[in-house]
Amino acid sequence: xxxxxxxxxxxxxxxxxxxxxxxxxxxxxxxxxxxxxxxxxxxxxxxxxxxxxxxxxxxxxxxxxxxxxxxxxxxxxxxxxxxxxxxxxxxxxxxxxxxxxxxxxxxxxxxxxxxxxxxxxxxxxxxxxxxxxxxxxxxxxxxxxxxxxx
Numbered sequence: 001x002x003x004x005x006x007x008x009x010x011x012x013x014x015x016x017x018x019x020x021x022x023x024x025x026x027x028x029x030x031x032x033x034x035x036x037x038x039x040x041x042x043x044x045x046x047x048x049x050x051x052x053x054x055x056x057x058x059x060x061x062x063x064x065x066x067x068x069x070x071x072x073x074x075x076x077x078x079x080x081x082x083x084x085x086x087x088x089x090x091x092x093x094x095x096x097x098x099x100x101x102x103x104x105x106x107x108x109x110x111x112x113x114x115x116x117x118x119x120x121x122x123x124x125x126x127x128x129x130x131x132x133x134x135x136x137x138x139x140x141x142x143x144x145x146x147x148x149x150x
Contacts, residue, residue, distance in 0.1 A: 024102045025128060027088070033133045034106040034124040038083045041122075041138075046070050054127060054134035056095065077140035078114030080122055086149040093127050093136050101127040103136065109149060118147050 033052065040049035046067035050058065061069070074080075087107040092100045108122045121141040126133050 025090075025104050025126065025133065027104070030104040030126040030133055031085075031088075031106065033126050033135065034104075035083070035085075037124055037135050037138065038080065038108060038122065041070070041074075042080050042082065044079075049135075052135045054129045054136050057136065073139060074112075077120035077122075077142050078112030080108075080110040080112050080120075080140075082117075083108040083110050083122065084117065086121065093125065101136075103127050107141070107149070115142075118150070119143055121149070 037049055037052045040046070040052070047063070049070065050061075050063060050066045085106060086109050087105075089105040089107070091103050091105065093103045094100045104126045106124045106126070108124070109117050110120060110122055111117045112120050114120075120143065123137075123139060123141055124135055125137045127136045128134075
């Protein structure tokens with residue numbers, strides 16, 4: 001029965017090796033990009049926020065549609081008024097064509113135009129894109145019970 005044990009160790013080693021790729025994103029630079037995106041959102045600078053998005057996102061939306069869509073998205077929790085970083089997670093983004101990029105997710109608590117801090121959070125996902133970092137996805141997260149980041 002050594003084969004299953006060897007297979008298990010090999011799978012474990014490959015998993016650990018795969019996890020390391022998410023560290024390819026420079027933490028300080030990723031945080032700076034994420035904070036800048038949130039600052040643009042807070043200040044209603046939708047064009048600047050869109051400029052921080054990766055090309056896969058910008059190819060799917062007309063520039064003139066982004067501000068109204070951001071406004072509509074913000075109605076879920078209210079417009080963010082400030083941010084406080086609460087968590088950083090590492091992982092991967094898998095694209096429709098099957099390729100994947102390392103990713104950092106930044107989660108912020110925020111006071112909004114509708115809720116006090118602790119009721120809504122905002123997530124910003126950062127991926128490498130050529131020689132820079134870009135926002136790949138973002139959005140509000142509303143707390144339905146308890147507070148995940150007291």
